[in-house]
Amino acid sequence: MSEEQEKILSFSLTLNPHFTHRTPESVKHATAKHEEAKPKKPGFLSRLRELDPVKSAANTPLYYEALTDVARDVQYYADVEIGSNMQKFRLDLDTGSSDLWVADITCKTRRRRFIKANSTTFKPVKGKFQISYGDGSAVRGFLGQDRVNIGGLVIEDQVIGLATAQSLSFSNDVIDGILGLGFNSISCMPGTLTPMDNMIKQNLIQEPIFSVWLGRSTEGGGGEYRFGSYDKERVDGELTWVPVTVKRYWQIKCDGLFFGDADLQLTSDVVVDTGTTLVILPTDVAKAIHSHIPGSYYDENNGWIVPNTPEVANLPGFQLLLNGTKFDVIMKDLMREEVEGKEGFVFSGIASSDRITTWILGDVFIKQNYCVFDLGQERIGIARCKHPIRKQPSVSEQMKVDAVAVPKKVRPCLIM
Template identity: 65%
Template structure:
């Protein structure tokens, strides 16, 4: 399903991000474990400017998809203000706040200049987001127009960070655009960008969809607002009701490894802002018991042998509304473990502080997802393999690397 008002953002992987599975686990613990007030972010989404071939959106709203590095960190480019100030934002279904660095934030080279936007209006109040790992971001509030994939949202309330922990100030992305329910916003009563799209009738269907590709298959990814592209997935969508209207939380009825029923179930959160699949220790033990040689290492966490035999396994299946959805071994087997020759980090890991299971991007890369805020449900289907590799990948790598060098040079000057 997609309508004529559907627009899409195409995503490229961050070329400068390094695979860091242990750090990803720490961040997701901070994001979903109490007493965190607002989820953080792990993965970022970026916009590429060329046209795609299979979108139904009008040409001004279509941006083509490239993959410039390993598919780990994604971010999207959003414009704020009358003068279209550009920011690289985390598009995060596991959080609801929108914030960017203010011009008074001393630790950033890319900031929002309130004085140069004629449409900016101050908004009474302040915001502060505290994370479970002790990191924080805080500042003032404002209103301005936001351009997301060509959709102009008027008077969007957002945070302007004046202070950030180093966790954020050292990141290549500039801020966060949350896509979960506004019930978890740090400022009560503020509508999210998605809710404002619906309220301002910018999209006629209150949905958005996510497709994430793999670097080895032509890569990239796509956010589409107001519809979805049925050419991205096989068969029909399976619709799963949202159980708690905070995150995109649904019920998982069962868990399998290949043909083995692990006899486990839980609510799960489908979270684009998390790299990994995160489950309690007992669940991780049951999964990794099916992988010969898998170890819960005291230093590195869950690791698995990097062998053809392990790569040939069928992987994990999550049962959602009676249908099995896979996390395949090539997504479970991640980067090599330093000091543990022959082992790689597992994309499924454990944390007992998180009350539900988290299905991050190792799940979403295999499974196309549609988020329906009108009917409070998530549609899921197996992704189709991409048809081709985008020709602009090499040039995009060069462009992003040059931009990264400029940003690093600016940071050095500030320090």
């Protein structure tokens, strides 16, 4: 393999100075994505069946897309280029959706906007799109086609949503748009190929897979997507392959839930969602887990909160049984930033909602567990993640970082 093919892009930690913790809004947004499916319009077919079944060329290079970690792992984005003149956008690579959209030049937003007149490869496409979220945020606009560069992998004629209007929450966000990596059955642009569909159809990747690891801000942040491969150096042990149960989101079966040695006697389908910060569970499940965290409780304004004490920090966290293997969600990821007005408490990495029928495993789960998404065989490979060895920030250094990210009086969680 050439030096160019092995090159991995690297970005330093970037923090959003406008960020404030919005757990209720985040939960609404995530649960809106994962509510029961509405009936599809007649004639809509799975586009993946129409793809060329011929495998990609064996000498196809490996592609990496580095991530930037925002405000204590609240969000991760990748720099993606669109158009012949490589207009750069910060995109949320989201396994919980399936569309690619950015703001059009006509959109009133603080974020970066796409100027189609400056791209010689842009083509108009008949049709419009609209996406509404449970927290009241929304985006709408028209469709186009253009070249998309993801970490050196160039997709030709990718259908893109160009937003002419978006809610204020999107305008103030650190990201410029979303690149969906879910199944095309949940696309809001029916009849189009998703970015992954096109990577496969255009023979751009070695295998119809992508993989992800997410870093922790307390350990240097960052993260990485790989397209067409996975990094064996990130895998601690062996991958456990879990079949997808429903081809909408990346939904798999959880055969058991544990907290340390305690079997909570609970099972469910779960969705592995890179676009959601927390683990979101039905109320009874969240209650069962927090019952093993002494002093934790549900606060009407802030959701689940846990004591910021050494005793809680030393707890084992909870485990999910997936196809015969237990996977951890550790207390380091369950104890988040301090709750304003609640001295000695931090936000829990678990939120609850009764609007969902499946459990949502967001970044709190993925940070501990390396995930490989196999579109060809409709399965997810999971293993404990080996994180890169990086300099651990001191408590005083982390306090400075948090002060920039959240310009309010906050103290870091005891777990660093």
